[in-house]
Amino acid sequence: DVVMTQSPLSLSATVGQPASISCKSTRTLVSDDGNTYLNWFQQRPGQSPRRLLYKVSNRDTGVPDRFSGSGSGTNFTLEISRVETEDVGLYYCMQATHWPPITFGPGTKLDIK
Amino acid sequence: EVQLVESGGGFVQPGGSLRLSCETSGFSFSNYWMSWVRQAPGKGLEWVANIKWDESEKNYVESVEGRFSITRDNSRNSLYLEMNSLRAEDTAIYYCATVSSGSSADYWGQGTRVTVSS
Numbered sequence A: 001d002v003v004m005t006q007s008p009l010s011l012s013a014t015v016g017q018p019a020s021i022s023c024k025s026t027r028t029l030v031s032d033d034g035n036t037y038l039n040w041f042q043q044r045p046g047q048s049p050r051r052l053l054y055k056v057s058n059r060d061t062g063v064p065d066r067f068s069g070s071g072s073g074t075n076f077t078l079e080i081s082r083v084e085t086e087d088v089g090l091y092y093c094m095q096a097t098h099w100p101p102i103t104f105g106p107g108t109k110l111d112i113k
Numbered sequence B: 001e002v003q004l005v006e007s008g009g010g011f012v013q014p015g016g017s018l019r020l021s022c023e024t025s026g027f028s029f030s031n032y033w034m035s036w037v038r039q040a041p042g043k044g045l046e047w048v049a050n051i052k053w054d055e056s057e058k059n060y061v062e063s064v065e066g067r068f069s070i071t072r073d074n075s076r077n078s079l080y081l082e083m084n085s086l087r088a089e090d091t092a093i094y095y096c097a098t099v100s101s102g103s104s105a106d107y108w109g110q111g112t113r114v115t116v117s118s
Helices: none
Strands: A004-007 A010-013 A019-025 A038-043 A050-054 A067-072 A075-080 A089-095 A108-112 B003-007 B010-012 B018-025 B034-039 B045-051 B058-060 B068-073 B078-083 B092-097 B112-116
Touching (some): A075 A089, B003 B092, B018 B112
Antiparallel strands (some): A067 A075, B034 B045, B045 B058, B092 B112
């Protein structure tokens, strides 16, 4: 199984400042079809997860452009250009290149300083 | 409006069974792979199982293989998870979700809570 790791596991950010989360996989996430199936999810307190980005860097409808994704192979990053209070919550990366099983990272908890 | 509404969760003793349901509306259910994803108390997300749109393929995480069964009814736009031989470590909120990996929209329900305890 592909193991996903994230760092940091906890992040205290300042409103208006940037923040970033790293995600690494134990195997390249480049699929045989040339796509990289790496998603990022946000889970606000008490809510269901919501996908923010798919295939590394594609934003879902309604996701603010302050969220961006980058990376390739086994190393990926979620960046928030200017953190807002509504960004508090858990962030997960997920791979769907080598499945089953689909695997998630352990999650990064973002709070506001 | 897209809706995924899970039901069927509850309290069950170890070794017991539960059947979760997920009724959907507002999207083309029969065109999507569907998944169950769970989240144990205070823990992260764990993919449990998925099923192809025509039921021709089903996959499970190793820890539930042989105990859980995923099915769907496209005529009812509904997804199901039959859970048998339940263990304490199955205690979690269970989400019904599309878990789309490509450009298709991604939808999640609000979850249903399963507690396995004596």
